Amino acid sequence: MKKNILEFCLSKDLGGLELFVxxxxxxxxxxTNCKLIVEKxxxxxxxxKDENKxxxxxxxxxxxxxxxxxxxxxxxxxxxxIHFHWTKDINIIVIAKMLxxxxxxxxxxxxxxITRFKDDFYHRWLYKNIHTIHxxxxxxxxxxxxxIPNDIRPxxxxxxLGCEIKKVDQKExxxxxxxxxxxxxxxxxxxxxxxxxxxQYIVIEALSKLRNLNIKLMIVGLPMDPKYLEELKNKxxxxxxxxxxxxxxxxxKINEHMQLFDVDILATPNETFGLVLIEAMANQVCVISTNxxxxxxxxxxxxxxxxxxxxxxxxxxxxxxxYENRTLKEYxxxxxxxxxxxxxxxxxxxxxxxxxxxx
Numbered sequence: 001m002k003k004n005i006l007e008f009c010l011s012k013d014l015g016g017l018e019l020f021v022x023x024x025x026x027x028x029x030x031x032t033n034c035k036l037i038v039e040k041x042x043x044x045x046x047x048x049k050d051e052n053k054x055x056x057x058x059x060x061x062x063x064x065x066x067x068x069x070x071x072x073x074x075x076x077x078x079x080x081x082i083h084f085h086w087t088k089d090i091n092i093i094v095i096a097k098m099l100x101x102x103x104x105x106x107x108x109x110x111x112x113x114i115t116r117f118k119d120d121f122y123h124r125w126l127y128k129n130i131h132t133i134h135x136x137x138x139x140x141x142x143x144x145x146x147x148i149p150n151d152i153r154p155x156x157x158x159x160x161l162g163c164e165i166k167k168v169d170q171k172e173x174x175x176x177x178x179x180x181x182x183x184x185x186x187x188x189x190x191x192x193x194x195x196x197x198x199x200q201y202i203v204i205e206a207l208s209k210l211r212n213l214n215i216k217l218m219i220v221g222l223p224m225d226p227k228y229l230e231e232l233k234n235k236x237x238x239x240x241x242x243x244x245x246x247x248x249x250x251x252x253k254i255n256e257h258m259q260l261f262d263v264d265i266l267a268t269p270n271e272t273f274g275l276v277l278i279e280a281m282a283n284q285v286c287v288i289s290t291n292x293x294x295x296x297x298x299x300x301x302x303x304x305x306x307x308x309x310x311x312x313x314x315x316x317x318x319x320x321x322x323y324e325n326r327t328l329k330e331y332x333x334x335x336x337x338x339x340x341x342x343x344x345x346x347x348x349x350x351x352x353x354x355x356x357x358x359x
Contacts, residue, residue, distance in 0.1 A: 002032040003358050004077060006104070008084040008093065010058040010066075014043035014222070015193055016275040017111045020161060021085050022048050024109075027350040028083075032358070035077060037070070047252075058092070067095035074100040083107045083357055094129045107357050108154075109134040113272050113293070114143045123148075130154040134353060136161050136273045137294045157356045160297075161275055162349030165282045165341065166255050173259045180246050182216070182260060186323050189261035189285075191220040191254060191276050194247075196228050199267025199290075201235060205312035206319060208239035213323060215244065220257050222250035258283040262329060263322055266295060269310060274298055278344045281305070281336035286329045288318050298344075304335035 007025040011018055021036075021044065028034040038045045040055040054073060059065045073079070074096060082104050084093055093106055110133050118127065127148055132155040135141035141158045148154075190203050200219055207217050223229040229247075236245045251257060258264060264280035266289040273294035280287050281304070289295040291307035299305035306322070308314040322329040 003080040004033045004035070005081045005083060005357065006035045006037060006074070006077075006079045008037045008070075008082055008089060009044060009086050010037075010039045010042070010056060010089050010092070011044065011086040012039060012042045013193070013224075014047055016161075016273070017085050018044045018047075020109065020111070020275075023346070023350065024083060024353070025051070027347070028354055028357075031354055035079070037073070056092075058088070063091045063095060067092045068099060070096035071099035074102050074104055078102065079104045081105045081107060081357060083109065085109045085111060087112060090126055090130075094126050097129055105131045107132045107134065109136070109353075110140060110144065111136055111272055113140065113270065114147050117147050117149075119149050124152050127152045127154060132157055132356065134159055134356065137297050139294065139297065140272060159353045159356060160344055160349055161273055161278070162344045162346035163275065163278045163282050163340065164346045165337070168255050168259050168283070170259075172253065172256045176253070176256055176260060180218070180248075180260070185214050185216045186262050187216055187218060187260050188263045188265060188319060189218040189220060189258065190265045190267060191257070191280075192266075194219065194221045194223040194229055194232070195225055197268055199269070199310070200232055202267045202310065202312050202315060203265055204232060204235050204239065204241075204245065206315040207244060208241055209312065209316040210320060210323075211239070211241055211244065213320070215319070215323065216246065217241075217244060218246045218248060218257065218260065220248045220251060220254070254279065255283055258285050261285045263288060263319060265315070266290060267310065267315070268293075271295055277305070278340050281333075282340045282344075284333045284337045286322060286333040287336060288315065288322075298339070299336075300339070303332075304339045305332055 005028050009021040025036045036053045037056055056066045056069055135158045144156050192198050236242050264285045264287050266277055270293040277287050277298050287305040290310045301307045306318045308318050
């Protein structure tokens, strides 16, 4: 008998977490009955504008208001399972479960690190009402088992995120090359939200140390803080590398942009997973990442990518190594693609997760 699953996310952002909500929804509805609830006019809502959605507005101070609306939706649509992703939604969902007649099973996909014990009264109440937590890495699974007391701990399951190996429109890539006036430069790229934690400033600093080489940097993503974006642009001017740095802004054509890169860089201090890494590897682009967190479960250093210590000097050395050794760059890129095909195939990983959700 098919289960009725509800994908739920009231986050206003549009990063890896929110895009994964959409991936789950699109895959699960090929397997069973699946609904989607988001906040109206959020970036996630606008990104999936053609989907049939129901809207709930988050209320930070009065969670009973959205919870009551959700409870009515659960009973009206006979929801068996709520699958949520954003930690801030947890109280709304647990309250809604208690208010509903259906009492659906709650599954959480945990995308963020957990760093402190959850043994207070409030968290004990929450976790007693959650059936399963999906950890996106083994490191995160270990954290959940460490910080949630055994007597209230939900089932913990680890399933990696995945990505598609898409056929890229080469004509579109050529158009982008013309748009950005690219010729035979060595292109380093960093993709994702433009915010300080993502470390774009480190990449700019590394590039400044390589200003005499034929290298350009593409910063692809949506600015979250205009002040930080302005600081980046001022750094570019300060280092006198304005002709070497391109800010593309937000784009849905991530794969086509990645096809322009020789190297893709992840510079966050402790990324929980690193979806952008496997997307670049799927595009057969060589990757350099900080040597902490989820990337350690993705990259085998010097085998299918490179790791650095999050200093601009070390990053500069890794970029220069690949600039001077194109054979190594191509080898790491090919091995990276093989790693994605073996461990991070999107449909295979979503199918594994689906089985965990409905079992």
